[in-house]
Structure formats: structure tokens, C-alpha cells
Amino acid sequence: MSVAAVAPPAVSRWRDVRRIALRSPTFLSGAAIVLFWVGCALFGARLTPYDPLADDVINSLMPPSSEHWFGTDQLGRDVFSRVIAGARDILTVAPLATGLGTAAGASLGLASGYFGGWFDAIVGRIIDAFLALPLIVVSLLALTALGTSNATVVAVIGLSFTPIIARTVRAAVLGERELDYVVACHLRMESSAYIMFVEILPNVVAPVLVEATVRLGYAIFAVATLSFLGFGIQPPSPDWGLSIATNYSLVGDYYWTVLFDALAIASLVIGVNLLADGLEHAVRD
Amino acid sequence: MLSATETPALEIEDLRFAYTVRGREREVLHSLSLRIGRGESYGLVGESGCGKSTAALAAMRYLPANGRIVAGSVRIDGRDLYRLSNQDLRRLRCDVVSMVYQDPGRALNPSLTIGRQLREVFEVAGRGGAESAAGARDMLRRVRIADPDRVLDRYPHQLSGGMQQRVCIAMALASNPALLILDEPTTGLDATIEAEVLDLIAQLRADFGTAILFISHNLAVVAEMCDRVGILYGGALAEEGAARDLFESPRHPYTAALLQCLPRAGQQKQQGRLQTIPGALPSPGEIVSGCAFADRCAYTQARCRTEAPLLRDIGGRRTRCHFPERIAAAAPGSVDAACPTREPAPALLRLDQISKTYATVHGPAKVLHEISLELRAGETLGVVGESGSGKSTLAKVILGLAPHDAGGRIELGSATLPRDLRRRAGDQVKAIQIVFQNPEGALNRSHAVDRIIGRALTKLSGLAGAVRAGRVASLLESMQVAARYFHVFPRQLSGGLKQRVAIARAFAGEPRIVVCDEPTSALDVSVQAAILNLLAELQAQKSVAYVFISHDLGVVRYIADRIMVLYLGRVLEIGSAAQVFAGPHHPYTEALLSSAPSLEGSPRDRVALKGEIPSVLERQAGCVFHSRCPRKFGALCETEPPPLREFEPGHALRCHLPVDELGRS
Numbered sequence: 001m002s003v004a005a006v007a008p009p010a011v012s013r014w015r016d017v018r019r020i021a022l023r024s025p026t027f028l029s030g031a032a033i034v035l036f037w038v039g040c041a042l043f044g045a046r047l048t049p050y051d052p053l054a055d056d057v058i059n060s061l062m063p064p065s066s067e068h069w070f071g072t073d074q075l076g077r078d079v080f081s082r083v084i085a086g087a088r089d090i091l092t093v094a095p096l097a098t099g100l101g102t103a104a105g106a107s108l109g110l111a112s113g114y115f116g117g118w119f120d121a122i123v124g125r126i127i128d129a130f131l132a133l134p135l136i137v138v139s140l141l142a143l144t145a146l147g148t149s150n151a152t153v154v155a156v157i158g159l160s161f162t163p164i165i166a167r168t169v170r171a172a173v174l175g176e177r178e179l180d181y182v183v184a185c186h187l188r189m190e191s192s193a194y195i196m197f198v199e200i201l202p203n204v205v206a207p208v209l210v211e212a213t214v215r216l217g218y219a220i221f222a223v224a225t226l227s228f229l230g231f232g233i234q235p236p237s238p239d240w241g242l243s244i245a246t247n248y249s250l251v252g253d254y255y256w257t258v259l260f261d262a263l264a265i266a267s268l269v270i271g272v273n274l275l276a277d278g279l280e281h282a283v284r285d
Numbered sequence: 286m287l288s289a290t291e292t293p294a295l296e297i298e299d300l301r302f303a304y305t306v307r308g309r310e311r312e313v314l315h316s317l318s319l320r321i322g323r324g325e326s327y328g329l330v331g332e333s334g335c336g337k338s339t340a341a342l343a344a345m346r347y348l349p350a351n352g353r354i355v356a357g358s359v360r361i362d363g364r365d366l367y368r369l370s371n372q373d374l375r376r377l378r379c380d381v382v383s384m385v386y387q388d389p390g391r392a393l394n395p396s397l398t399i400g401r402q403l404r405e406v407f408e409v410a411g412r413g414g415a416e417s418a419a420g421a422r423d424m425l426r427r428v429r430i431a432d433p434d435r436v437l438d439r440y441p442h443q444l445s446g447g448m449q450q451r452v453c454i455a456m457a458l459a460s461n462p463a464l465l466i467l468d469e470p471t472t473g474l475d476a477t478i479e480a481e482v483l484d485l486i487a488q489l490r491a492d493f494g495t496a497i498l499f500i501s502h503n504l505a506v507v508a509e510m511c512d513r514v515g516i517l518y519g520g521a522l523a524e525e526g527a528a529r530d531l532f533e534s535p536r537h538p539y540t541a542a543l544l545q546c547l548p549r550a551g552q553q554k555q556q557g558r559l560q561t562i563p564g565a566l567p568s569p570g571e572i573v574s575g576c577a578f579a580d581r582c583a584y585t586q587a588r589c590r591t592e593a594p595l596l597r598d599i600g601g602r603r604t605r606c607h608f609p610e611r612i613a614a615a616a617p618g619s620v621d622a623a624c625p626t627r628e629p630a631p632a633l634l635r636l637d638q639i640s641k642t643y644a645t646v647h648g649p650a651k652v653l654h655e656i657s658l659e660l661r662a663g664e665t666l667g668v669v670g671e672s673g674s675g676k677s678t679l680a681k682v683i684l685g686l687a688p689h690d691a692g693g694r695i696e697l698g699s700a701t702l703p704r705d706l707r708r709r710a711g712d713q714v715k716a717i718q719i720v721f722q723n724p725e726g727a728l729n730r731s732h733a734v735d736r737i738i739g740r741a742l743t744k745l746s747g748l749a750g751a752v753r754a755g756r757v758a759s760l761l762e763s764m765q766v767a768a769r770y771f772h773v774f775p776r777q778l779s780g781g782l783k784q785r786v787a788i789a790r791a792f793a794g795e796p797r798i799v800v801c802d803e804p805t806s807a808l809d810v811s812v813q814a815a816i817l818n819l820l821a822e823l824q825a826q827k828s829v830a831y832v833f834i835s836h837d838l839g840v841v842r843y844i845a846d847r848i849m850v851l852y853l854g855r856v857l858e859i860g861s862a863a864q865v866f867a868g869p870h871h872p873y874t875e876a877l878l879s880s881a882p883s884l885e886g887s888p889r890d891r892v893a894l895k896g897e898i899p900s901v902l903e904r905q906a907g908c909v910f911h912s913r914c915p916r917k918f919g920a921l922c923e924t925e926p927p928p929l930r931e932f933e934p935g936h937a938l939r940c941h942l943p944v945d946e947l948g949r950s
Contacts (some may be wrong), residue, residue, distance in 0.1 A: 007771075010733055010774055010777070011773070011776075011777060012731070012773045012774055013730070013731075013772065013774075013776070097492075100850065113338040179726040179727075180723065180727040181723040181726065181727055181729040183686060183721075183730055184719075184721075184727060186706060187684065187686075187688065187714060187717075187718055188714070188740075188741055188794070189711065189714055189744060190744050194884070199731075199732075202729075202731035202732075203729070203730060231740075251685045265382070
């Protein structure tokens with residue numbers, strides 16, 4: 001046994017997480033579904049066989065055929081093209097909302113866990129109060145008050161996620177705060193901001209990432225619901241929730257006008273949840 | 286020794302055990318063989334990662350999901366453990382073999398009373414309700430719990446660690462097993478409690494005639510407790526023999542080196558450095574051709590690297606070495622590089638009447654009582670005491686992490702130190718740094734080594750750029766951290782290397798005082814010696830002063846110039862290391878000294894302490910120690926707190942007894 005005097009490569013925890021994730025069927029199948037929809041969101045407009053917004057009233061409400069794979073809707077628009085192109089808005093709004101909620105929640109949770117004391121107590125009570133409110137009802141009220149646009153949807157959903165992310169981060173920070181490396185920071189006169197964001201944050205990223213992915217699933221669902229209710233993404237977008245809202249009265253005779261949009265929402269939510277599941281396992285092991 | 290006809294209590298034969306980690310199988314036990322006769326106590330000793338806990342689990346067939354027996358067999362009481370049906374296995378674990386774990390707090394169910402948990406053991410064995418209750422009470426009495434009825438109604442958290450471990454032992458012995466496995470049963474306990482539990486185990490062996498497999502990293506404990514000892518290294522026995530023989534004249538270089546790593550009785554840093562073992566422990570599952578110890582051995586020959594030695598018999602003992610006669614012939618290692626005795630320097634840090642009170646839900650808890658002391662440049666003050674004595678609070682008060690009560694004063698040099706760290710000037714903060722007990726939590730696992738040290742240099746020495754990079758390298762080199770570790774993350778370092786990095790960080794700002802809070806208690810023996818040497822060397826070079834907190838009296842005696850004994854936040858004794866060890870001792874110091882297990886000579890008579898350390902919340906009249914003191918002589922002890930009397934220059938203690946009646950070593 002001879003110990004070669006070569007430098008061991010610096011191996012951070014994330015390399016293990018990546019390797020475990022890339023071997024997990026759960027993570028990989030989730031990633032495949034999500035990547036498919038992300039591809040549609042990015043390049044969909046160029047890939048669709050028809051213009052998703054173009055009316056063709058003569059061919060309205062055609063059932064699925066070789067020409068129109070998913071049939072056509074009331075205005076004769078190609079449903080397949082609309083499903084592909086419909087990924088764009090929801091995949092813009094939902095991740096942005098999740099990102100906003102994660103950033104705000106992580107900051108609040110870091111501060112609350114790190115400073116503790118009365119600040120933590122007050123933030124904790126406010127979080128409890130917020131979590132007791134029903135998400136969709138509050139969102140509807142807020143959107144009615146603020147007016148509906150993609151930006152307000154992002155803001156409303158993002159802020160509604162802030163408390164729960166803050167709570168996750170706070171719990172992780174409480175564990176870290178007691179560790180001696182934080183004491184070592186005090187003994188070299190680091191600022192609170194440095195300790196929170198440079199020292200503690202990297203160690204709580206794992207639970208934040210998992211929570212954010214779970215939240216992304218909820219965000220997609222929330223955006224679709226709001227759009228269905230008319231408070232989310234606005235026409236003429238080929239958004240899935242919006243399309244279902246337009247066509248749901250026809251579902252008895254013309255199922256294809258609703259089914260494929262619904263499947264799209266379901267598959268994306270399932271994909272994100274699989275991703276979150278796989279990620280959680282990888283982080284935990 | 287066991288006779289050939291008798292069935293041994295435990296017989297492990299050529300056991301090879303492997304874990305599957307990340308898809309790869311790593312063999313952590315390589316053909317382990319040992320036998321424990323009926324009523325015999327066998328000590329299995331080794332450093333972390335040598336496979337001792339795996340051996341214990343394998344002997345109970347508590348296999349983790351990723352563990353597998355590759356070859357070999359385990360027989361308990363003649364029955365092959367790995368051929369038993371699940372039902373028979375359950376019977377065997379119920380009747381024949383029991384285990385006691387390291388942490389009694391986690392071994393007991395927190396939501397059931399002690400009585401309920403003890404009765405369960407009897408009920409599993411098929412006894413009726415009344416019989417079980419009587420059995421539970423009887424078992425508690427047999428583990429020397431004075432009022433079993435009171436303890437039976439309690440929950441585990443209402444008992445101290447020592448009591449919890451007694452209860453665990455009572456549960457383990459309830460079925461009168463043929464074999465009892467003890468996995469580091471006293472490692473988490475204080476010295477006086479440890480002594481109590483060890484005494485209890487020794488007495489119970491006599492009562493029950495149970496065979497014991499005693500697993501420990503502590504050579505002295507095993508030497509005291511066991512008839513025979515096996516030294517485990519890299520997943521195989523390096524040496525085995527009768528305890529006294531083995532520790533007196535080791536026949537394997539690893540055993541010999543381990544013994545030399547421990548500070549010998551009376552050895553002090555002025556007399557020279559401790560012996561160390563070069564290199565690192567093999568990582569579990571490492572494939573080695575030749576002898577596993579060859580890279581670290583002082584006697585290695587060409588043959589050692591090519592041919593793995595077998596465990597062979599040499600007159601009543603066994604060794605896995607090609608050249609055991611060389612160790613027998615070798616003289617004990619010589620000492621080198623003695624550090625010179627220093628001239629007395631002026632006082633650097635002065636504590637004057639320092640108290641600390643914490644507010645708790647039960648009211649104020651005063652954990653430090655009017656502590657005064659002086660620390661000189663280049664001096665080490667050893668702080669000794671059991672948990673709850675206020676050692677760590679004292680460290681926090683000095684560092685400014687826990688502001689002391691108003692009224693006292695801390696002076697650094699000629700200036701008074703503000704109580705709160707945040708109010709101290711930059712130079713004052715820089716001057717006092719700390720080395721933590723557990724290097725695991727002390728280093729940020731998301732930052733690489735050079736970043737950790739670099740940041741400390743930026744903040745404490747104001748360095749940047751190439752100058753800083755150069756200083757990072759030279760600082761780490763002076764801690765004997767090889768350049769190949771500069772860019773790695775803490776998780777890639779061994780415990781000893783992590784502690785070196787932590788020490789480097791503490792020294793980044795050229796501190797004048799470093800608080801060492803049990804800096805070696807989380808480390809293996811061979812690593813501990815190297816860290817103590819490093820600390821002694823740094824002190825000799827930089828004349829930094831240490832406040833060295835430890836529960837290990839051998840370590841304190843080696844490193845400390847002066848020693849302070851704390852009990853419930855009061856100084857019971859303070860003096861030079863020689864004075865405190867030679868006596869006259871405070872009765873508490875005497876108990877501490879006598880409870881430390883030792884490799885040298887036969888076990889001494891222990892000064893047993895009664896009861897538990899009282900809570901800091903209890904207000905005690907008289908001497909704080911009177912409730913446990915074996916030398917209490919009357920009402921005076923209960924009514925009048927004794928003053929701290931200096932009865933010879935530099936040596937003071939707090940006791941009503943006249944000095945000439947106090948114990949001496």
C-alpha cells in the first residue's frame with residue numbers, strides 16, 4: 001500500500017448528490033418530462049405544425065385525425081399546436097413565482113433563524129397566520145385588487161410561497177447556528193450578512209432546493225387554476241388552464257378540446273414532483 | 286484460558302464482513318477470529334474505523350441492510366448465529382446474549398417509564414405481570430440502585446447518564462445471559478461516573494458469571510476491566526493476549542506504538558514530545574497487500590510489504606507480525622526536543638471575581654461563582670471538572686461569547702476587556718481565540734481548507750492577494766498539513782487533519798491566548814499525541830498562553846503548567862500541575878485522580894463519590910461538594926462555605942479540613 005502524494009481532487013457534497021440523482025429512475029423520469037416541456041416552452045413556437053392562434057372556423061371542432069393530431073377547437077385552431085405552445089407562459093410564470101418565493105423565503109428564514117429572539121417570534125407568528133389563509137382565495141382577492149397580469153401573478157404566488165420556504169430555511173438554520181464554525185465567525189468579527197449568506201446559506205441549500213422544487217409543482221397547479229378562473233394568464237395565450245376554461249362546456253361531445261390540455265398540466269406537475277422526490281433522496285443519502 | 290471441552294460463550298471464526306457503499310463492496314473485517322470462554326471478559330480495542338463496532342453488530346447479527354458476511358461463522362454458546370431461524374435468533378437474543386450501547390439516553394425509550402421498560406424484558410421471556418414487576422425491582426437493586434421503587438416510576442430523562450447506563454445494564458442482565466456485549470459503555474460519561482459504572486460491571490461479573498465482550502477505544506479502561514485483550518487494526522486482530530502481558534510487553538508494533546502515544550504518568554511537555562505513529566489509519570475497506578501496518582511501522586522489512594503476516598501463536602498469545610521478537614528487544618522510545626522551562630512572564634490575562642448567571646425557566650442559574658485567576662504569557666492553565674462544572678462557560682466568558690455578570694472584571698494586559706465580544710476592540714478579539722472540541726462542526730463543510738484559512742487571515746491580519754495565499758500555505762505547513770490538502774473540503778480530511786486546520790485558523794491572527802476546549806477528546810489516541818505535540822510546539826515558538834479544558838487527567842498533566850479544578854462553578858483547587866497531582870488534594874481532586882483508569886500498576890482503591898452532581902439550580906448551604914464528599918466531617922461542611930486557602934505558594938484549595946489531613950499521592 002503506497003500512498004501517492006497526488007492532490008485529491010476537491011470533492012464537494014454536490015458531486016455525490018449529482019451522482020445519486022443521475023442514477024435514480026425517479027429523478028431521471030421526472031427530468032425527462034420536465035425537459036420535454038421546457039423544450040416546448042423555448043422552441044415550441046417554431047416546432048408547431050400550425051399557428052396556435054390562427055382561426056380556421058370551417059374546420060372547427062374536428063376530432064383528432066392525421067391532419068390535426070389532437071383535433072381542433074371551437075375556432076378551428078389546432079389543439080396539438082396549442083398544447084405545445086401553451087407551455088411557454090406557465091413555464092415562465094410558475095418558475096419565476098417559485099424563484100421569487102424561494103429568494104424572499106430563504107432571506108426571511110435565514111434572518112429569522114440566525115437572529116432568533118423577538119424577531120424570530122414575530123416572524124414566526126406572521127408565518128403561522130399566512131399559512132392559515134387559503135392560497136387560491138387570497139390570490140383571487142389580491143389579483144382583483146391589483147389587476148391581472150403575468151407580473152402580478154408571479155408576485156402573488158411568489159409571496160404566498162414565502163412563508164413556507166422561510167419556515168423550512170429557518171429550521172435548517174437553527175441547526176447550523178449552533179455549530180462552532182459560526183462561533184469562529186464571531187471571533188473574527190464577521191458581519192451578520194456575511195455569516196448568513198456566505199457561511200450558513202451554502203449548508204442549507206439542499207433543503208431549500210428540495211422545497212423549491214416541491215413548490216414549483218404547486219406553482220404550476222396554482223397558475224393553471226388561476227388561469228382557468230380567468231385571473232391568471234390572459235387571452236390570446238394558448239395557455240392550458242385558459243384553454244380548458246374556454247372549452248370545458250364542450251367536454252361531453254368534444255373531449256379533445258379539454259383532455260390534452262389537462263394531460264399537459266398533469267404530466268408537468270407529475271414530472272416536477274418526480275424531480276423533487278429524486279432530489280430529496282439524493283440530498284438525504 | 287478455556288479448556289478444550291468447554292463450549293465458549295462466543296466464538297468468532299475467520300469472520301469476513303463487508304459493507305456495500307455506493308455500489309462497491311468494502312470488506313471491513315478480514316478474517317477476525319476470537320473466542321471468549323464462559324465467564325471471561327475480553328476487551329476488543331481499536332481506533333476509529335478499525336471495525337470494532339462492526340464486530341459487535343456481527344456478533345449480535347444486527348446486520349445493517351448493506352452489510353454482508355462474506356465468510357466465517359459466529360457461534361454463541363455453541364450455536365451458529367447465522368444458521369438460526371428468525372425465531373431461534375429471537376430466542377437467543379432474549380435468553381443468551383445482551384448488548385449495552387454507548388449512549389444510554391438513546392438506548393432507552395423516552396416515553397416509557399423505567400419500570401415499564403424493565404418489565405418488558407421479563408414479559409418477553411414469558412413471565413407473568415407480578416413476577417415481572419418483582420424482577421424489575423430486583424434487577425435495579427442488583428445494579429446497586431438504592432431506592433428502586435422511585436426509579437421504576439421515572440422516565441429516562443429524569444435520570445442522570447450514570448443511572449441510565451445502570452438501567453441499561455440491568456435490562457441486559459435481566460435474562461441472565463451467557464454473553465454480554467458492551468460497546469463503549471462509559472465513553473459518554475464523566476470520570477467519576479465512569480469509574481462507578483466500571484466498578485459495577487466488575488462486581489456484576491462476579492455475581493452473574495457472565496462472559497463479557499468489552500469494546501472500547503480506551504486502553505486503560507480495557508486493561509482494568511478485561512482478562513484478555515485483542516487489538517484490532519484495519520479489520521483484523523493485530524495482537525491478542527492476557528491483558529497484563531499485552532500492555533506490559535506488547536508483541537505487535539502497533540500495540541507498542543499505541544501505548545507510547547499515551548502520556549506516561551508524570552510526563553510533562555518540558556520533558557519532551559509524545560511518541561506518535563506516522564501516517565494514517567487505513568480507511569475501511571482499503572485493500573492492502575502485505576502487512577496493513579507496514580507503512581507506519583518502525584520495524585518494516587521487505588517481507589512485510591509483500592507477505593501478509595498471519596495471526597500466530599507465540600507462547601499463550603497471538604500476534605500478526607513477522608518479527609515480534611524485534612519489538613520485545615526494542616527499548617521504549619526515546620524522547621526528543623524537550624521544551625525549555627520558561628521564565629515566569631508577567632500576567633497576560635487576569636480574571637477578578639467573575640460570575641456568570643443564566644436565566645432559565647426555573648429561575649436564575651449561577652454557573653460560575655466569583656472566579657479569579659491569572660494567566661501568564663506562554664503558560665498553560667489546565668481546567669478540569671465534570672460536565673456541569675462550568676468549564677465551557679468559563680471559556681465562553683473569557684472569549685466574550687457569554688458576557689459575565691456585572692461586578693467582575695477581566696483584564697487583558699493593562700486594559701479591562703468589555704464583557705461582550707461585540708464591544709471588544711479588534712485587537713482584543715484577535716488576542717483570544719479558540720480550538721473547539723469537535724473539528725467536525727468547527728469547519729464550514731461548504732468551504733475548502735484554503736478558503737477557511739484565507740478568510741481568517743483577511744479578517745484577523747488584514748492580508749489579501751498573493752501575500753495572503755503565501756501565508757495560508759506557510760501557516761498550514763507549520764501545522765503539518767500537506768500541500769495536497771489545501772484545496773479540499775473538510776469532509777475529505779481525517780479527524781486529526783481537520784483539527785490541524787482548526788488550529789491553523791485559531792493561530793491566523795497571532796493570538797496571545799488560545800482556549801483549547803477538549804481539543805483531543807474526539808480524536809484517536811495516535812492522533813491525540815500528534816495534536817498535543819503540535820500545541821506544545823506552537824506554544825514554545827510563539828509563547829502563546831493556553832486555557833486547556835479537558836476531562837483527561839493524563840493529557841492535562843502532560844500539557845498544563847497549572848491546573849484548576851472546577852466543581853459547580855467554583856474553584857475547588859488551583860496550583861501548579863506538580864502540586865495538584867502530588868497533593869495534598871482537595872477530596873474532589875482525589876476522587877477524580879483515583880477514578881481515572883490507568884495502565885500503570887494494579888487498580889488503585891477508588892475514592893467513590895456518593896450520588897450525582899447537584900443541579901446548579903439547587904441552592905446549597907455550606908461547601909458545594911458536601912453532598913458527595915467522602916471526607917465530610919460534620920455540620921460545618923453543611924453550613925459554612927469554606928474559603929479558598931492558599932497553603933503553599935501557588936497552591937490553594939477550598940476545604941475545611943486541615944491541610945495535613947488531606948490525601949496525597
